[in-house]
Amino acid sequence: MNKKMIATLVLSSLVASAFAVNAGAAPDKQVLKDENGQVHTVVGQLGKVSGATAEERALNALDKAKGEFGFDKAAGTFKVKKSHKDENGTTHTKLDQVINGIPVFAQQMIVHETEGTVEGITSGYQALTANTDKARLNDKKAIQAALASTNTASDAAFTQAPAAELLYFPQGDQAILSYKVSFAADGETPVRYDVFVNAVDGTILNTINKVEHTAAVGTGVGVDGVTKTGLNTNLKSGTYYLEDVSKPMTGMIRTRDLRNSTFGFFIYNMTDADNHWDASTQRAGVDAHYYAGMVYDWYKNNVNRNSINDAGMSLESRVRYGSKYNNAFWDGSQMTYGDGDGVNFRAFSGALDVVAHELTHGVTEYTSGLVYQNQSGALNESWSDALGATIDSNDWLMGEDICLPGGTYTAFRSMQDPTLYGDPAHMNDYINTTDDNGGVHSNSGIPNKAFYNFATAIGSRNNAAKVWYTASRDYMTSSTNFSGARAATLQAASALYGSGSSTYTALQNAWSAVGVY
Structure with a gap:
């Protein structure tokens, strides 16, 4: 990878840009901008x-702040996606x-108000000019173009069938009418693609593979040989299944076995006769299920x-994917774990932080929906690491429990010192690259270090994680960048602990220490 130092901003210009207050604004009003001068939070x-509804109030709130964001009128420029009232009564x-x-695509606003009092607006808005208002391609041709561009056969083992959604894709100051073609498929290398196809000429505008390939990344016996007690199973017709129906959810937690296949239709229930899961072929399933x-x-x-969806959806896991497969991934509906190569890694379900990391990708998909590319993608990775370490x-460390002695790796990443594994810990060392969706794994080291700074300063990973979760749920859009994440977490800390609290101050210091303002 090419490492390029990003331009270091002069402190005075940082203060001026990050906390600029518009002339004539209310005294406590702050307009926050990123390093490029783009407003991300008011x-x-x-x-x-x-307004009688949250939608009406939100549109009226946006009209009050249209000067800061640069649009003429909220009605017709924005459409409500969802509304949520938090524990403090803020909508x-x-x-x-x-x-x-x-x-x-990925351009959103979030209005924060309590009974009509507007407390803030989070922005992902861009002023864009549409290239056209009419598609020349139909959705079937768009799907064909997307499959061809990714070398995916039309009869692949899809775990998510191809579907096309018409939207505008931002490209510079243009909005290109496009189809977002989404699909997931099993195979030697599993994939979960969003492919953006120009709806006029069929060219490919962008491709995002959302399956992360880290490769550096009763009772039951787990992968490490340790017996887990309190393993929740399901007894049916005299046979025990790795199904947990004890949780207050509409679905269940279920773990099944691919038996080293890479095709999802070859999947088998994991069963046991005496509810003591100690066979070598069961160990990966025991850990996936328990964790x-x-x-x-x-x-x-x-x-x-x-x-994951906050509505009790089932947590589905598949173990023993492929042969010596060094990875684990969330495919949009379920978790999948490889057995590892037996040299560098044991089965990937054998680490609680890996399981928590992957399932948190699912949570992020239903909360902020951070796009898995560039800074928003690095935040997506970092939020999963933060919950994994909590x-x-x-x-x-991340993934150390599945790294085998004598192998190439001792862990995937360190949140305490990201540089131990070649990742930046400060914006001065931010990696500008097109590899790995814009360096999502490497650059996650910067917000990872911020989380470590914050959690250790307040002496509680749990409280720090609550701030991170609330920020993702309530204050982050799908295109939030590092600067926007600082603002979002500060808003979450204020909502949970107060803006005058030591927790809030510790969070400010945590982000400043990694060069994010």
Whole structure:
């Protein structure tokens, strides 16, 4: 990878840009910008708005701040996607930017208000000019183009069938009418693609593979030979299944076996006769199942989230994927774990932080929806690492429990010192690259270090993780960058602990220490 130092900003210009206050604005109002001068957050006293619904109030709030963001009128420019009232009574309404009634990819606004009092606006808005309002391609041709561009056969073993959604794709100051073609497929190298196809001429505008390939990354006996007690199973017709139906969810936690196939239709229930799961072929399943239950319990007990979608969806896991496969991935609906090569790695389900990391990718998909590319993608990775290091709190390493002695790796990443594994720990060392979706794994070291700074300063990983979760749920859009993440976590810390708290100050210092303002 090419490492390029990003330009170091002069402190005075940072202060001026990051905390600029518009002339005539209310005294407590702050307009926050990133290093490129783009407004990402307006916070403070934004006044009262009327409206019988959250949607009406949100549109009226956006009209009050249109000067800061640069649009003429909220109605017709934004469309409400969802609204959520948090534990403090603040309503967070997320709106998609639209052009000609068609959504713009990854461009969103979030209005934060309590009974009509506007407390802030989070922005992912760009002023864009549409190239056209009419598609020349139909969705079938767009799907064909997407499959061809990724060398995916039309009869591949799809775990998510190809589907096309018409939207505008931002490209510079243009909005290109496009199809987002999404699909996932098993195989020697599993994939989960979003392919953006120009709806006029069929060219490929962008491709994102959302399966991360880290490669550096009763009772039951786990992968490490340790017996797990309290393994929740399901007894049916005299046979025990790796199915946990004890949780307050509409679905269940279920773990199944691919038996070294890479095709999802070859999948088998994991069963046992005496509910003591000690066969060597069961060990990966024991850990995947046991750890998925621990992750569910953390989210439910600490932030009252009921499974990945907060509506009790099943947590599905598949183990023994492929032969000597060095990876684990979330494919949009389920978890999949390889057995490892037996030289560098043991089965990837054998690490609680790996399981928590992967399942948190699912949570992120349902909260902020961070696009898996560039800075938003690095945040997506980092948020998973942060929850992994919180739920598995023995150390600040990621994946060390599946790294075999004598192998090439001792861990995937360190949150305490990202540089140990070649990742940057400060914006001065940010890596500009087109590899790995814009360096999502390497550059995650910067927000990882910020989380470590914060959690150790306040003496609680749990409290730090609650801030990170609340920020993703309520204050981050799908295109949030590092500067926006600082603002989002500060807003979350203010909501949870108060802006005058030592927690809030510690968070400010944590981000400043890694050069994010």
